[in-house]
Amino acid sequence: MIIDCHGHYTTAPPALEAWRKAQIAAIGDPSKTPSRASLSISDDEIRASLEGAQLKMQRERGTDVTIFSPRASAMAHHVGDASTSVEWTRLCNDLIRRVCKLYPDNFIGVCQLPQSPGVRPENCIPELERCVNELGFIGCNLNPDPSGGYWKEPPLTDRWWYPLYEKMVELDVPAMVHVSSSCNPCFHATGAHYINADTTAFMQFLTSDLFKDFPTLKFIIPHGGGAVPYHWGRYKGIAQDMKRPPFSELLLKNVYFDTCVYHRPGIELLLKVVPAENVLFASEMVGAVKGIDPDTGHHYDDTRRYVEPIDWISGADRAKIFEGNARRVFSRFGTRTPREVNATARSG
Amino acid sequence: MIIDCHGHYTTAPPALEAWRKAQIAAIGDPSKTPSRASLSISDDEIRASLEGAQLKMQRERGTDVTIFSPRASAMAHHVGDASTSVEWTRLCNDLIRRVCKLYPDNFIGVCQLPQSPGVRPENCIPELERCVNELGFIGCNLNPDPSGGYWKEPPLTDRWWYPLYEKMVELDVPAMVHVSSSCNPCFHATGAHYINADTTAFMQFLTSDLFKDFPTLKFIIPHGGGAVPYHWGRYKGIAQDMKRPPFSELLLKNVYFDTCVYHRPGIELLLKVVPAENVLFASEMVGAVKGIDPDTGHHYDDTRRYVEPIDWISGADRAKIFEGNARRVFSRFGTRTPREVNATARSG
Numbered sequence: 001m002i003i004d005c006h007g008h009y010t011t012a013p014p015a016l017e018a019w020r021k022a023q024i025a026a027i028g029d030p031s032k033t034p035s036r037a038s039l040s041i042s043d044d045e046i047r048a049s050l051e052g053a054q055l056k057m058q059r060e061r062g063t064d065v066t067i068f069s070p071r072a073s074a075m076a077h078h079v080g081d082a083s084t085s086v087e088w089t090r091l092c093n094d095l096i097r098r099v100c101k102l103y104p105d106n107f108i109g110v111c112q113l114p115q116s117p118g119v120r121p122e123n124c125i126p127e128l129e130r131c132v133n134e135l136g137f138i139g140c141n142l143n144p145d146p147s148g149g150y151w152k153e154p155p156l157t158d159r160w161w162y163p164l165y166e167k168m169v170e171l172d173v174p175a176m177v178h179v180s181s182s183c184n185p186c187f188h189a190t191g192a193h194y195i196n197a198d199t200t201a202f203m204q205f206l207t208s209d210l211f212k213d214f215p216t217l218k219f220i221i222p223h224g225g226g227a228v229p230y231h232w233g234r235y236k237g238i239a240q241d242m243k244r245p246p247f248s249e250l251l252l253k254n255v256y257f258d259t260c261v262y263h264r265p266g267i268e269l270l271l272k273v274v275p276a277e278n279v280l281f282a283s284e285m286v287g288a289v290k291g292i293d294p295d296t297g298h299h300y301d302d303t304r305r306y307v308e309p310i311d312w313i314s315g316a317d318r319a320k321i322f323e324g325n326a327r328r329v330f331s332r333f334g335t336r337t338p339r340e341v342n343a344t345a346r347s348g
Numbered sequence: 349m350i351i352d353c354h355g356h357y358t359t360a361p362p363a364l365e366a367w368r369k370a371q372i373a374a375i376g377d378p379s380k381t382p383s384r385a386s387l388s389i390s391d392d393e394i395r396a397s398l399e400g401a402q403l404k405m406q407r408e409r410g411t412d413v414t415i416f417s418p419r420a421s422a423m424a425h426h427v428g429d430a431s432t433s434v435e436w437t438r439l440c441n442d443l444i445r446r447v448c449k450l451y452p453d454n455f456i457g458v459c460q461l462p463q464s465p466g467v468r469p470e471n472c473i474p475e476l477e478r479c480v481n482e483l484g485f486i487g488c489n490l491n492p493d494p495s496g497g498y499w500k501e502p503p504l505t506d507r508w509w510y511p512l513y514e515k516m517v518e519l520d521v522p523a524m525v526h527v528s529s530s531c532n533p534c535f536h537a538t539g540a541h542y543i544n545a546d547t548t549a550f551m552q553f554l555t556s557d558l559f560k561d562f563p564t565l566k567f568i569i570p571h572g573g574g575a576v577p578y579h580w581g582r583y584k585g586i587a588q589d590m591k592r593p594p595f596s597e598l599l600l601k602n603v604y605f606d607t608c609v610y611h612r613p614g615i616e617l618l619l620k621v622v623p624a625e626n627v628l629f630a631s632e633m634v635g636a637v638k639g640i641d642p643d644t645g646h647h648y649d650d651t652r653r654y655v656e657p658i659d660w661i662s663g664a665d666r667a668k669i670f671e672g673n674a675r676r677v678f679s680r681f682g683t684r685t686p687r688e689v690n691a692t693a694r695s696g
Binding site for chain 1: 492493497498499501502503532533534535536538539540543544547548551552554555571572574575577578579580581582583584585586588589609610611613614616617620621636637638639641648649
């Protein structure tokens with residue numbers, strides 16, 4: 001089985017965006033806020049949004065199941081206040097549940113969290129519990145910068161975040177560290193802000209003892225770990241200069257990278273320097289890059305084509321990257337089939 | 349000849365830091381501000397600060413000349429106001445000139461700029477002119493984020509920066525895009541802020557028509573270009589999705605990467621994806637990483653050891669990377685010897 005651990009519902013029916021626009025327009029005039037119930041999307045519309053996109057690509061590329069979450073760039077935690085974020089988040093997560101119910105073999109849910117700048121992370125706990133316990137989701141996306149490019153929250157290693165981590169550990173779910181859109185004109189969202197956040201998070205983990213406090217807490221750093229594998233020597237050297245423990249002890253039991261790197265030399269580098277135990281296959285389709293690479297004739301984000309032909313990784317390692325690591329890191333997936341995971345949902 | 353295009357005076361005599369501390373302590377009470385003349389550093393102290401460090405490493409590693417600038421992390425443009433920055437900058441640049449005068453075969457100067465948050469970049473022009481016309485410097489370091497991690501300045505492609513670019517073009521000097529220390533607790537300076545800034549700058553260039561307005565403007569993105577070569581496919585794909593011209597046309601006549609990547613797989617990736625014309629040899633010694641890699645027995649930042657054994661780059665390309673590109677990008681270097689460059693200084 002090939003598990004794509006990083007997919008967002010970027011192709012949701014237009015009614016979703018229209019609802020969000022109405023919600024944003026009503027900021028400052030709560031009487032005009034649309035109710036969640038007012039969103040009307042039929043099952044057929046959901047099917048149509050996926051059949052020509054994610055499902056088609058799964059078939060064409062030979063991947064089996066996508067660990068699927070709401071569109072990351074649309075989380076926009078910086079918009080409105082905590083109640084804006086809660087309403088929008090519930091709506092988006094409910095839609096992911098509907099996707100998983102319609103296609104229980106193809107998608108497993110991961111939730112957006114109702115973060116809001118300056119609002120304590122424990123505010124996210126009820127929605128995380130709802131998604132895991134009621135909707136059958138197996139992880140969450142955690143935004144280290146709800147301000148959208150101004151980085152005003154404490155680092156991920158600060159005790160500020162600990163109540164949420166306690167709940168993640170209790171529920172046995174990992175978080176993908178994933179920012180949203182940037183409202184800072186310096187940062188292009190998918191080209192700079194995403195990659196910077198990945199690099200930033202790794203460096204926060206490297207300099208802290210977070211995983212002494214939470215030995216079973218797990219994070220996936222997406223987009224191939226930002227700049228980290230390319231600068232693996234720099235990070236090893238900085239950690240060594242700071243007398244930090246070796247990576248194996250410091251963070252490799254807790255921090256994982258996905259394979260959303262859109263050319264073969266990048267994937268080769270990733271697999272050369274990062275242990276196979278720490279790499280999870282992913283493509284982020286349909287995501288940041290939609291085009292076809294004229295040099296290969298294939299989609300940039302068809303990452304299976306970069307991993308597959310590498311002949312210096314063992315069959316066992318390949319199996320970990322494509323399947324085993326995702327089942328282990330998303331421990332609620334474990335040995336279940338996707339359908340069995342989705343059958344744990346109690347509602348929605 | 350092997351030219352290291354990226355070195356900072358990180359080993360300056362302690363009197364420099366003491367002066368800076370006194371300057372910072374006097375913020376708010378200008379009567380206590382130390383004069384530049386009060387800094388007392390002897391030639392012997394300068395010699396001692398270099399002989400056991402940069403010069404020793406040049407000899408041991410077989411590099412010939414370092415394009416040398418003040419310590420980047422100490423620029424700290426966010427401290428104080430524009431006058432604080434001007435005084436500190438002049439002092440640091442004057443010290444670089446003294447280094448170049450003492451060792452005219454080993455160092456060529458590049459200047460710090462007296463940036464300050466929110467202050468228009470034209471404020472840097474007098475110091476840039478002084479350094480180039482009077483001190484014989486051949487480039488400058490430009491900080492895209494004088495706020496130190498909050499990214500409040502407009503992107504580098506905004507017209508805000510144009511007066512400085514006009515002067516750079518007139519003086520025929522490139523800028524290395526280089527942030528300073530971070531006062532944002534989210535960003536470790538050398539592990540996150542530096543690398544993020546590199547990635548951010550590239551993405552700003554990719555999305556703009558800056559080089560249509562300034563066809564001869566040149567930037568070096570240090571630290572191997574941040575995350576960019578590792579995500580080369582992502583950047584190619586994003587540019588393609590945005591209908592931008594191919595990189596060769598869009599920015600490769602204007603944007604260069606150095607080789608400050610501290611492990612062999614990273615350097616191999618860089619040289620695989622970025623044209624040899626766009627790579628300048630550098631080590632940033634003595635810089636972000638000081639230790640010895642236990643896997644190789646050599647300093648992490650001894651980057652010549654990574655470039656040298658790569659046998660699939662031609663001799664001509666190797667010569668460009670080690671020497672030719674630096675002479676071309678720093679066009680005031682050109683065909684001169686380092687001693688001849690330093691002899692262009694009129695004072696200091």
